Amino acid sequence: MTRIIKYIFYDILRTRFILFYTLFLGVSTFALFQLDSDAGKVVLSLLNIVLMVVPLISIVFTTIHFYNSYEFIELMLAQPIDRRAVFLGEYLSVSLSLCIAYLAGVGIPILLYGGGASAITLLFTGVILTLVFVSLAFLSSVLTRDKAKAIGIALLFWFYFSLIYDGLLLWVVYTFNDYPLEKVTLTLIAFNPVDLARIIMLLQLDIAALMGYTGAFYQEFFGSSFGILFSTSILLLWIIIPLWIALRTFARKDL
Amino acid sequence: MISLKNINKKFGRLQVLDDVTLDLSSGKSYALIGPNGSGKTTLIKSILGMVIPTSGELTFDGKSIFNDWKYREKIGYMPQIGHYPDNMKIGQLIDMMKNIRKDYTKVDEDLIDSFKLFKMYDKPLHTLSGGTRQKVSAALAFLFRPPVLILDEPTAGLDPVSTEILKEKILHEKQLGKMIMISSHILSDLDELATDVVYIFEGKVQYNNTLEALKEETSELRLGKAIAMLIRQKELLASVTE
Numbered sequence: 406m407t408r409i410i411k412y413i414f415y416d417i418l419r420t421r422f423i424l425f426y427t428l429f430l431g432v433s434t435f436a437l438f439q440l441d442s443d444a445g446k447v448v449l450s451l452l453n454i455v456l457m458v459v460p461l462i463s464i465v466f467t468t469i470h471f472y473n474s475y476e477f478i479e480l481m482l483a484q485p486i487d488r489r490a491v492f493l494g495e496y497l498s499v500s501l502s503l504c505i506a507y508l509a510g511v512g513i514p515i516l517l518y519g520g521g522a523s524a525i526t527l528l529f530t531g532v533i534l535t536l537v538f539v540s541l542a543f544l545s546s547v548l549t550r551d552k553a554k555a556i557g558i559a560l561l562f563w564f565y566f567s568l569i570y571d572g573l574l575l576w577v578v579y580t581f582n583d584y585p586l587e588k589v590t591l592t593l594i595a596f597n598p599v600d601l602a603r604i605i606m607l608l609q610l611d612i613a614a615l616m617g618y619t620g621a622f623y624q625e626f627f628g629s630s631f632g633i634l635f636s637t638s639i640l641l642l643w644i645i646i647p648l649w650i651a652l653r654t655f656a657r658k659d660l
Numbered sequence: 661m662i663s664l665k666n667i668n669k670k671f672g673r674l675q676v677l678d679d680v681t682l683d684l685s686s687g688k689s690y691a692l693i694g695p696n697g698s699g700k701t702t703l704i705k706s707i708l709g710m711v712i713p714t715s716g717e718l719t720f721d722g723k724s725i726f727n728d729w730k731y732r733e734k735i736g737y738m739p740q741i742g743h744y745p746d747n748m749k750i751g752q753l754i755d756m757m758k759n760i761r762k763d764y765t766k767v768d769e770d771l772i773d774s775f776k777l778f779k780m781y782d783k784p785l786h787t788l789s790g791g792t793r794q795k796v797s798a799a800l801a802f803l804f805r806p807p808v809l810i811l812d813e814p815t816a817g818l819d820p821v822s823t824e825i826l827k828e829k830i831l832h833e834k835q836l837g838k839m840i841m842i843s844s845h846i847l848s849d850l851d852e853l854a855t856d857v858v859y860i861f862e863g864k865v866q867y868n869n870t871l872e873a874l875k876e877e878t879s880e881l882r883l884g885k886a887i888a889m890l891i892r893q894k895e896l897l898a899s900v901t902e
Contacts, residue, residue: 483708485730486729486732659705
């Protein structure tokens with residue numbers, strides 16, 4: 406499998422897209438540090454970029470990459486290689502390169518300017534979000550044969566988790582605001598990886614109260630460290646479950 | 661060596677393979693014949709594990725191929741249309757194929773030499789013509805000296821000289837006692853190469869016997885005419901029974 410990873414890795418680096426992604430993140434992080442001297446505020450602004458841009462790039466890049474390496478996958482499957490090894494090789498190399506790009510792009514400016522514990526948490530949530538959306542992208546890629554359709558599904562995932570879901574949540578809270586909703590919202594938040602990442606960040610920054618009632622309740626219910634631990638484990642499920650479904654589907658797919 | 665038992669494959673509502681039962685044994689070379697869309701490529705891909713049958717059993721040397729991949733090191737496969745990573749060069753591709761197999765002993769580079777592929781090692785694969793692509797596919801299929809060769813329309817798109825080179829090579833491998841399966845529409849080629857004929861139509865195996873038997877049954881000397889006769893006989897039979 407390491408040999409396969411080596412070839413896929415090489416192929417990804419050749420497209421230069423990863424390089425542009427790193428540069429983009431690097432430039433925006435540098436710019437934010439230039440604009441504001443307070444590292445805490447910079448991390449908060451970066452959080453908004455990370456929550457929108459990282460999932461979008463991860464999911465679209467992965468889907469396009471999967472379809473572009475269809476020939477390679479087809480070639481490998483006629484060889485004495487396990488299907489699962491090919492699939493996991495693809496997953497590992499794509500997620501590794503996206504994570505390295507993210508860590509380099511955001512991490513290097515942070516190292517230079519310093520950002521403390523909250524910056525480390527920001528790097529951590531970015532990596533986790535990358536892994537989640539790469540998993541979702543692989544799921545959407547194996548669900549259909551058509552490249553355009555798969556990118557459509559991938560974008561739908563992103564829209565849903567970044568924009569639509571929050572709207573729905575708000576609607577639920579407004580409609581049923583006569584009832585005690587703390588536990589319900591808590592559960593509902595677990596169904597959105599982007600929200601979970603945001604909560605980890607807010608708990609770390611100790612400004613969960615800014616998120617209103619739910620945030621305050623979240624902090625009270627879990628306490629900061631347990632809350633972070635809990636959200637992280639749910640996020641790990643968000644990585645594993647889509648990947649597992651995708652792997653099972655791929656193992657039975659006709660090529 | 662390879663045995664298929666009641667293999668069915670459906671793509672949605674379309675039945676591509678319909679209760680296919682076949683026994684392929686080593687030392688024989690099979691001509692897989694049938695009209696376009698009759699299920700030849702699906703049959704080949706099922707043997708390679710690239711298409712997963714809806715039902716049925718498929719064994720290689722007595723072991724089921726489902727959830728197995730190790731057996732593929734004994735198969736050299738030449739696809740009908742070779743799809744290769746676009747940005748790779750021929751040399752890189754061949755190196756990669758060697759690299760991902762750990763336990764090959766000695767590679768067979770006869771075809772690389774006779775097709776003069778080493779001269780084009782620096783050519784990216786997306787610039788290749790259909791014929792050159794076909795040469796690369798052929799060279800890769802023979803590279804690891806596999807005991808089983810599965811060739812899906814090997815001579816389609818090749819120039820006459822290359823066709824002869826490839827046929828010579830297949831004959832040579834046949835004399836070594838390998839199991840060979842060739843699907844093709846060029847029946848005159850198969851006449852020289854095959855020992856057995858498998859005729860498949862609408863996903864069903866309509867005929868499976870030795871080449872001599874087919875020629876005797878139809879009292880024709882050439883495979884092309886024999887097959888035409890066979891189809892006519894079948895049609896006649898069908899119209900009578902209706």
